[in-house]
Amino acid sequence: MNLRDLRYVLAVAEFRHFGKAAEASFVSQPTLSGQIKKMEDELGVTIFERSNRSVEITPIGEQLLIYARRVIEQVEAMENLAKAAQDPLAGPLRLGVIPTLGPYLMPLILLPLRKDFPQLHLVLREEITSLLLDHLRRHELDAALIATPPDDDDLQEIPLFDEPFWLAHPAKHPLYNKDEIYEEDLPVDQLLLLADGHCLTEQVMGVCHLDQSAGHDDLRASSLETLMQLVGAGFGCTLVPALALRSSWATDTGVILRQVNIANAERRVRLVARKTFPRALALKALARLINRHLPNTVRRIEI
Amino acid sequence: MNLRDLRYVLAVAEFRHFGKAAEASFVSQPTLSGQIKKMEDELGVTIFERSNRSVEITPIGEQLLIYARRVIEQVEAMENLAKAAQDPLAGPLRLGVIPTLGPYLMPLILLPLRKDFPQLHLVLREEITSLLLDHLRRHELDAALIATPPDDDDLQEIPLFDEPFWLAHPAKHPLYNKDEIYEEDLPVDQLLLLADGHCLTEQVMGVCHLDQSAGHDDLRASSLETLMQLVGAGFGCTLVPALALRSSWATDTGVILRQVNIANAERRVRLVARKTFPRALALKALARLINRHLPNTVRRIEI
DNA sequence: TGACTGCAATATGGAAAACCTATCGAACTG
DNA sequence: CAGTTCGATAGGTTTTCCATATTGCAGTCA
Incomplete structure (x- = not known):
C-alpha cells in the first residue's frame, strides 16, 4: 500500500468519478484506475463498484475510507509539524x-x-x-x-x-598605591580561588604560575559572589572575569577592581x-x- | 512521503543503527540510508543525528515518530480489516x-x-x-x-x-368433484387476486388469459394470507405458488388445494x-x- | 604504529513502479 | 446513427527504488 494510493482512493470517493478524481490528483485517468485496481488486489477487497456510468463505494470500501482519511490526516499533521520545525531557530x-x-x-x-x-x-x-x-x-x-x-x-x-581577568583586592591593600599592575605584582600567596572543577580556578592559577598540586585548598569559594565577599572581608585577592564586574561590589563590599597589564590574563x-x-x-x-x-x-x- | 519510508524511520528509531534497521526491513543499508535522507529532505528537518558511532533521535524527530507510529498503526488496522473482509461470504x-x-x-x-x-x-x-x-x-x-x-x-x-401454481378453491365448490384440473376448468370469473404490483397478480392473470385492463379490481387482497381467508370464506378461487402451500390452510379455513394440469402455470x-x-x-x-x-x-x- | 573492524555515506548500474498517450468497448444523448 | 462519456486496456517512457561495490572516518587490537 502507498500513501499516494490512499489519496487516489479518497479522491475517487469524493468525486465518484475516476476522470475527475484523476484530474484533481494531477494524474491521468488510466494511472489512477491502475493504482486503485492494484490497491484493491493487494487488499483483496473491492472498494468501488463501478460501471460505465456510476461509481459506488462498497460497504467495506466505506469502512476502509474511514481509515484512509485518518491516515492522510495524520500524515498532513506530520508534514505541518515538520514545516513548523523547519526553521532551525524555532523550538x-x-x-x-x-x-x-x-x-x-x-x-x-x-x-x-x-x-x-x-x-x-x-x-x-x-x-x-x-x-x-x-x-x-x-x-x-x-x-x-x-x-x-x-x-x-x-x-x-x-x-x-576574549574576556580579560581583573584583579580584585581589598580596599586596604598595598597594591592600592600602584597605578599599574604587572605580572610580578600579583599577590600570589594571598590568592583566593573557586572550588575545583571551575575552569576559572585553573585559569587563574595558570596566570599566577601556580602548580595544580600546590595546595591552595585551604579556602575555596563555591561561587564568584562568595569569592568577592571573601576579598571584601580582607581574606585575600583574586582575579575576576571582566563580565562579572559590578560597581556594586566596590560600594557594597569595599572591593577594589583593577585592570592588569598581563598578557594572557584572559579567557x-x-x-x-x-x-x-x-x-x-x-x-x-x-x-x-x-x-x-x-x-x-x-x-x-x-x- | 511514503509508508515504506515511515517504516524505515521506525526501524532506525528502534535499533538506533542503520545496518540493523536495514536488515530488519529486508533492504540494504545504503537503500535505507538513502530513503531516510530523502524523507528528511522532503520534510526539511533532521530526524536522526548520526555520527560514525551513534544514531540519536532529534527532538523534532521524536515528535514525528509519534505520528509515524500512529500512521503505521492505522494502516495495519486497515489491512487487517480488509483481510477480514476478503471472504465474500463474510459480512x-x-x-x-x-x-x-x-x-x-x-x-x-x-x-x-x-x-x-x-x-x-x-x-x-x-x-x-x-x-x-x-x-x-x-x-x-x-x-x-x-x-x-x-x-x-x-x-x-x-x-x-420453477414454482408451480396450485388451485385453491372453497371446500364446497363444483371443482371438488373433478379429479384433474385443466386449463378450461379454471373458474376465471371467480378469480381472486392480490393487489397490483405483485408479480403474482399478473402471472395468475396470464395463466387465466385475463387482460390487464379487464377490471377484476373489485376484490383485491394485500397478502396471500388474506387471499386464502377470502377463498376459505367462499368468495372465489385463486392460484397459489407451491411454496406457500400449508396444510393448516386446508384444516383451518376449509380451502382445497389442487395441483393443476396446465403448462406454464408456474413462475x-x-x-x-x-x-x-x-x-x-x-x-x-x-x-x-x-x-x-x-x-x-x-x-x-x-x- | 599499523592492520583490522564497524558504521554510515556515496557511486553506479539494473529492476520495478508509476506514469503517459492512444485506443477500446459499452452505454447514454441528440 | 453519429457523437459523447467513462472506465479499462495496451505499449512505451520515466521515475523511483534497490543492490553491490567502495569510500571515509573512528575506534580497537596486536
Whole structure:
C-alpha cells in the first residue's frame, strides 16, 4: 500500500468519478484506475463498484475510507509539524553555561534574544565544564558556553570573545598605591580561588604560575559572589572575569577592581556543540546575537 | 512521503543503527540510508543525528515518530480489516424478497444458512418487484429474490427453481368433484387476486388469459394470507405458488388445494444482483444453499 | 604504529513502479 | 446513427527504488 494510493482512493470517493478524481490528483485517468485496481488486489477487497456510468463505494470500501482519511490526516499533521520545525531557530535550544559566565552574560542577551528571535526558546542549565561536555555528548544538551577548548573531535566551537581577568583586592591593600599592575605584582600567596572543577580556578592559577598540586585548598569559594565577599572581608585577592564586574561590589563590599597589564590574563569564551548537531543556523544566530550585545570590557571575535 | 519510508524511520528509531534497521526491513543499508535522507529532505528537518558511532533521535524527530507510529498503526488496522473482509461470504448481504415468496422460502433456508455460512449475515427486506429492482440499482440492496426476468442490462440473474401454481378453491365448490384440473376448468370469473404490483397478480392473470385492463379490481387482497381467508370464506378461487402451500390452510379455513394440469402455470424464481456486484461468490453460495433446501413441490434448476 | 573492524555515506548500474498517450468497448444523448 | 462519456486496456517512457561495490572516518587490537 502507498500513501499516494490512499489519496487516489479518497479522491475517487469524493468525486465518484475516476476522470475527475484523476484530474484533481494531477494524474491521468488510466494511472489512477491502475493504482486503485492494484490497491484493491493487494487488499483483496473491492472498494468501488463501478460501471460505465456510476461509481459506488462498497460497504467495506466505506469502512476502509474511514481509515484512509485518518491516515492522510495524520500524515498532513506530520508534514505541518515538520514545516513548523523547519526553521532551525524555532523550538527549544538546550544551552549549558558555566557558572562563572552564566549569571553575568545571560542577563545581557535574554531580552535581545526574545526580541530578535522570539521563536528560539533557550532552556538554560548551569554547570561546570566537564559536566556540560558530558551532557553534550549524551545529547542531553544542544550547545554550551564554556571558556576552555572542548578538546573533543565530536564537538565544534564558535569562538565568541576574549574576556580579560581583573584583579580584585581589598580596599586596604598595598597594591592600592600602584597605578599599574604587572605580572610580578600579583599577590600570589594571598590568592583566593573557586572550588575545583571551575575552569576559572585553573585559569587563574595558570596566570599566577601556580602548580595544580600546590595546595591552595585551604579556602575555596563555591561561587564568584562568595569569592568577592571573601576579598571584601580582607581574606585575600583574586582575579575576576571582566563580565562579572559590578560597581556594586566596590560600594557594597569595599572591593577594589583593577585592570592588569598581563598578557594572557584572559579567557576565551566559545559556543560549543556537537559537529552533528543539525541546527547550525540556530548556533550561528545565537553567537552573533551574543557578540552584538557584549560590553567593551571584553574583546569580540568577529564571526 | 511514503509508508515504506515511515517504516524505515521506525526501524532506525528502534535499533538506533542503520545496518540493523536495514536488515530488519529486508533492504540494504545504503537503500535505507538513502530513503531516510530523502524523507528528511522532503520534510526539511533532521530526524536522526548520526555520527560514525551513534544514531540519536532529534527532538523534532521524536515528535514525528509519534505520528509515524500512529500512521503505521492505522494502516495495519486497515489491512487487517480488509483481510477480514476478503471472504465474500463474510459480512452483511442485503437481500430483498417479494412478499409472495419471502414468508414461505426464508424459513426453509435461514437455519441451514446459519449452519453452513455463519459469517454470512442476511439483511432482509420484503417489497414488490419494482421497488426491489429500484433498490438494487441504487445500491440499497445487494441482491433480490424475484419471480420475473429483471429486464435490466445492469442486472444479472441466477435461476433457482420453477414454482408451480396450485388451485385453491372453497371446500364446497363444483371443482371438488373433478379429479384433474385443466386449463378450461379454471373458474376465471371467480378469480381472486392480490393487489397490483405483485408479480403474482399478473402471472395468475396470464395463466387465466385475463387482460390487464379487464377490471377484476373489485376484490383485491394485500397478502396471500388474506387471499386464502377470502377463498376459505367462499368468495372465489385463486392460484397459489407451491411454496406457500400449508396444510393448516386446508384444516383451518376449509380451502382445497389442487395441483393443476396446465403448462406454464408456474413462475421462475431467480436471484438477481447487479452485474458489478463484487461478491459473486456469496450469491452463488446463497443460490446453491436455497437450491439444496427446496421441497419437492418445486422443480430445482441445477446450478 | 599499523592492520583490522564497524558504521554510515556515496557511486553506479539494473529492476520495478508509476506514469503517459492512444485506443477500446459499452452505454447514454441528440 | 453519429457523437459523447467513462472506465479499462495496451505499449512505451520515466521515475523511483534497490543492490553491490567502495569510500571515509573512528575506534580497537596486536
